[in-house]
Amino acid sequence: MLPQPRASSSLLSTLWSSVNPFTRLDQYIFQALWPTFGFGVALFSALGVAAGVLFDLLRQVSDIQLPLPTALQILGLQVPYFMSLSFPMAVLLSSLLSMSRLATDGELIALRSAGVSLYRLVWSVILFGLLVTGTMFIFEELVVPTTQQQARSLLEAPLSQGVAAGQDRNIFYQEYGADREVKRFFYAQRADGNTFRGLTILDFTKPGAKQVISAESARWDAAGNTWRFRNGTIYAVTPSGTQQQVLDFEEQQLSLPRDPLDLTIPEREPEEMTIAQAQRYRATIEQTGDSKRLRKVEIQLQRKVALPFTAVIFGLVGSSLGMRSRRLAASTGFGLSLLVVLAQYFAIFAANVWGKAGLLSPSMAAWLPNLLGLALGLGILIKGMRP
Structure with a gap:
């Protein structure tokens, strides 16, 4: 009776190998990235919630007597939004520390002596970034719009005293x-x-x-x-x-x-809409003929697509920097990650201002920070390959 299970197991293994797009090298790199990635998501999410929501909610509880259960509910509803924002930053921290550890332990030298190029290792990190990009898309389409709308409704109810943002x-x-x-x-x-x-x-x-x-x-x-x-x-x-x-x-x-x-078109934030809803919102604004507001909405729509791909860019930058840094402490890696993140979001802010002013097209205003990050990552990688 034993040969049949072994044959079945061998068949399943063969079928899985034929459809699995990841090699053993990719799986090994993923295993090195996952723990630090999870830590980064928890860390950056907590920082985002504390800086972006917690202190403001405490002020609302004190100033307008917002009920504490309502404040806690709003706080919980804001977590998915900051989790989605933390994904690219966690990829950056994870790739930076993991590649630095592989370099310190001599594993990069062993892999290169076995014929594995550093470009192939970076490709594994990019594949990991693509998985995170897909997860971020799912969050932004299925989870974040719903939770953000609920959080805004709970917060505006005592503030507006029943007055709606838009009127019909x-x-x-x-x-x-x-x-x-x-x-x-x-x-x-x-x-x-x-x-x-x-x-x-x-x-x-x-x-x-x-x-x-x-x-x-x-x-x-x-x-x-x-x-x-x-x-x-x-x-x-x-x-x-x-x-x-x-x-x-x-x-x-x-x-x-x-x-x-x-007055009949309430202002909506991009995180409160799916891509389909943002497209319908754009069509509504287009009917008003308000070119400035339309340009702003078009930039927001393009950025909803461009922002998740920041995880891929940060994976490239982090792995390229990590392979050049040996014995990188976690605190140093966190500080370096913050510098890269601040540079990226400064580029996003500048491109947004130029886009609203008409100096850049909406698509260029949304994708320019990613292009700059791609150029930075490729530059570090190519320079690191030189003897």
């Missing part, structure tokens, strides 16, 4: 002039996308009279930068209350500000 009914808007006097008063019963229903507009810009516009609906025309009013009346009233003129219309174009439409 009873929209009020006041337009002020340079002297801070009211120029127009805008009211709509409800909003449906970029169309308003049941409008009344008081216009105080006409000398000697107040103009009143009443319409069944109005739709913003981004191409013409005007409002298209339908089925309404325009009339003027003098200070004495007499009616000067009346104009009934089926359709009328009026050059009024687009600003009331912005």
Whole structure:
């Protein structure tokens, strides 16, 4: 009865070997990376939660009497977001310390004497970074948007006292002039996308009279930068209350500000949306014709794709630095990792500013930090290969 199980085991091993994309060298490098990677995720997540959420929540508990159970719930909901941000940083720390340990223990020399090039070792770390990139995508698509929306709702409930960030009914808007006097008063019963229903507009810009516009609906025309009013009346009233003129219309174009439409579109953070939701949000902003806000959203959308690949870049940089550093202490590796992370996020900040200013395209603003990190990693690796 023993030969059959051995044959079955051999068959399973053969099938696994045929579909397993990782060699034994890759698996060995992964085993060296995993422990430090887990430590890095826990460390950087804790630092992120403490710096980004904990102290602010403590202030909210003190200032606005936010209930402690609610604060703890918000704190727990924020953990997945900071975990996803910690993945690239953990890859950097893990690859840096693991490759340094292999160099210190003489394992790199042994592998090179067996015919394994350092480029092949770096490729194993890059494969590990790709696995982390996929995990980060899953977090950002399936976990983080839900938890961030829940955390924001819990926090805004006591702050806003029931006032929603975006409005779809009873929209009020006041337009002020340079002297801070009211120029127009805008009211709509409800909003449906970029169309308003049941409008009344008081216009105080006409000398000697107040103009009143009443319409069944109005739709913003981004191409013409005007409002298209339908089925309404325009009339003027003098200070004495007499009616000067009346104009009934089926359709009328009026050059009024687009600003009331912005009240119906709440500002959303990129971490609160999946990629599909961000694309729909972009289409909504595009209808308003607000080019500055549209550019910002396009940069955020591109960065949702570019940011997870930072794990691959950090894997390249960390492994290239680690192979050149012997007897690297954990504290030194942590400090070096922080320097690389700060440089990367400074590049992200600078590219974001240039992108919003129109100096870079949205795609270039999102991917430029990764390209700079790739150039840095390749430069360190190539320099390390030289005798």
